[in-house]
Amino acid sequence: MKIISLVIIGIFISCGTLFSQNSKELHILIIGAHPDDAEQSCGTAALYIAAGHKVKLVSVTNGDAGHQVMGGGELMRRRSEEARKSGAILGAEYLLLDNHDGELLPSLENRRKIIRLIRDFRSDIVITHRSNDYHPDHRATSQLVLDAAYMVTVPNICPESPILKKNPVFLFDTDNFLKPTPFEPDVVVGIDETIEKKIDMYDCHVSQFYEWLPWNDGIIDQVPKGKADRREWMAKGRRAAAEEIANKYRGKLISLYGTEKGSKIKYAEAFEDSKYGTRLNKENIRVFFPFIPK
Numbered sequence: 001m002k003i004i005s006l007v008i009i010g011i012f013i014s015c016g017t018l019f020s021q022n023s024k025e026l027h028i029l030i031i032g033a034h035p036d037d038a039e040q041s042c043g044t045a046a047l048y049i050a051a052g053h054k055v056k057l058v059s060v061t062n063g064d065a066g067h068q069v070m071g072g073g074e075l076m077r078r079r080s081e082e083a084r085k086s087g088a089i090l091g092a093e094y095l096l097l098d099n100h101d102g103e104l105l106p107s108l109e110n111r112r113k114i115i116r117l118i119r120d121f122r123s124d125i126v127i128t129h130r131s132n133d134y135h136p137d138h139r140a141t142s143q144l145v146l147d148a149a150y151m152v153t154v155p156n157i158c159p160e161s162p163i164l165k166k167n168p169v170f171l172f173d174t175d176n177f178l179k180p181t182p183f184e185p186d187v188v189v190g191i192d193e194t195i196e197k198k199i200d201m202y203d204c205h206v207s208q209f210y211e212w213l214p215w216n217d218g219i220i221d222q223v224p225k226g227k228a229d230r231r232e233w234m235a236k237g238r239r240a241a242a243e244e245i246a247n248k249y250r251g252k253l254i255s256l257y258g259t260e261k262g263s264k265i266k267y268a269e270a271f272e273d274s275k276y277g278t279r280l281n282k283e284n285i286r287v288f289f290p291f292i293p294k
């Protein structure tokens with residue numbers, strides 16, 4: 001009887017160990033400068049959510065400047081509502097910090113806010129911009145996140161917020177800037193099954209994708225009038241960008257997914273390890289990206 005009990009206890013213990021190793025709930029914090037920046041990683045974010053993990057989206061500015069006819073509080077409220085809708089499609093909270101758009105500084109006050117955010121969400125992975133980027137708010141956001149990367153483990157910094165015992169993995173999302181160094185992905189994720197959800201999220205940002213950005217690019221007259229037509233017009237560029245990433249980093253996709261699956265992936269997102277937190281490596285990559293097959 002005792003032996004049977006011990007065997008049963010042993011089975012429970014080993015199942016418990018196996019369960020906790022394979023099913024740890026990951027917390028992914030995506031920190032962009034503007035409402036609509038975090039979406040760039042949301043094909044991957046949707047895969048995390050589908051697998052039962054938690055995602056939170058953050059815009060470090062409130063988006064109150066980027067528009068040709070609106071501004072201030074009115075625009076901030078509109079951007080906030082667009083972000084809320086976008087987050088709801090994903091199934092995640094979308095938080096806007098109250099910093100003016102276009103004027104973000106990597107101040108100590110903002111660094112403290114980012115440290116608390118990363119800690120309070122118990123983040124395992126933090127995704128942000130690289131620091132060589134055309135937009136000053138993107139550069140400041142990147143610096144704020146990287147400046148927080150070690151401090152999240154230091155108890156006497158923001159002592160009211162409990163530290164993270166394990167430093168998160170800090171990743172950069174994709175860009176095409178070449179100086180001083182080009183983007184070099186450490187992980188490429190196939191997003192064929194989630195790209196339309198990602199496009200639905202972008203579609204929530206009406207003030208950006210159908211007003212401000214086309215006006216700023218001098219193509220406002222090209223935006224279709226109907227909702228379905230304008231979504232498709234915007235979606236073409238988004239699908240092309242994700243297809244370009246899959247093709248550009250095809251070798252990486254094949255090394256992660258195997259030849260058969262890696263060759264067939266049409267749309268992808270890519271991430272580079274900043275090397276400022278827990279390092280991504282061959283041993284842990286499938287722990288942090290559990291939807292990549294073994």
Ligand SMILES: [Zn+2]
Pocket residue numbers: 033034037135138
């Ligand atoms: Zn931006």
